[in-house]
Amino acid sequence: MGGPGGGTEDLPTPRPRPAQDTHDSHDAAPGCASCALSSGGARLARLGLAPGRHDHVVALAGNPNTGKSTVFNALTGLRQHVGNWSGKTVARAEGGFTYGGARYRIVDLPGTYSLLSTSADEDVARDALLFGRPDVVVVVVDATRLERNLPLVLQIRQITGRVVVALNLVDEARRHGLTVDARHLTRELGVPVVPMAARRNEGIPELLAAIAQVAGTRDAPAPLRLVHKDPALEEAVADLAGRVAGQFPGVPNARWVALRLLEGDPGIEAAVRDGTLGELATPAAPVERAG
Amino acid sequence: MTLDEMPRDRRGVVTALDTRGAERRRLMDLGLLPGVSISAELRSPLGDPTAYEVRGTLVVLRGHQARTVHVELEDR
Ligand SMILES: Nc1nc2c(ncn2[C@@H]2O[C@H](COP(=O)(O)OP(=O)(O)OP(=O)(O)O)[C@@H](O)[C@H]2O)c(=O)[nH]1
């Protein structure tokens, strides 16, 4: 999928950090498989690369430079490249951990602003979210730039309810005098929102608890439904969504697929043509019974 | 005026996007929506591309893209 926005480049974004903060930039990645972190009885064991079987797949998504790889390193003990500019992660990286008796495979994705118009790196993220069958999508957002970050959260909520929002960089927000009302956001988005400062390991136990809760639930919230005001458009979407659902039974977001087809989205058109879209229908585990 | 004409030392508010389809979608995904505040930060020697600050992040646009973004200068 050569993204339609190929002419647009996103400059490396400097994220200047005050000097007193740099000393703790290493504690999130101890690279120690036996290190454990406990949270209300459940313990984290970092498994590094962790090949082999797993119970749940977790995908880490979010805008560029929000701390996805920092979270990944904290959970797996690996050392994915972390740096002070956007676009550090250009391909997916995988690792593992165990928590509360379950084994997790976690996928670190390149940053993306959108699932709708994508550049080459962003395609990697979008394909993993759409066709990688994650049991949980953790969307890492920058608490200091919420209005820039929330559109992607809403787009992901339109394809799945199996979402945890990691409200990262709250230490930096605090320094700017910003506090984010996480409980209000949780209510608005219908999914857990966990305030955290991944580089200081703050909020990691709470994130793990939220991941385990979503991974284990059989009734995750349904994908968000955007209703369009134009009745002709609504009719076309409903008609096409019905046909998509007929062709690919069990696809949880036929409506979203129909909207992309009406927009002429080349990636989704290809997925319909070659049948990859059917992979949307079979989440790894457990089977989703969204209402 | 359009974004390519906006002076370096000023901020503007996006008023309209004069483009359709995938180009429009991409601009919106990068945060260029009506009502959003924007400034020109770094121009390459020939003025194309230019980096703009919008919603707390630098975004690089080509001249042909900037010419489709209508802005109103903010008061100093
Ligand atoms: N102050 C602070 N800095 C953080 C936190 N989490 C990550 N960072 C820093 O933010 C920068 C980006 O972190 P990464 O983990 O590389 O971000 P990413 O989302 O993987 O970036 P891309 O792969 O480019 O999309 C690095 O300098 C991190 O050290 C945090 O909680 N607080």
Ligand SMILES: [Mg+2]
């Ligand atoms: Mg990364």
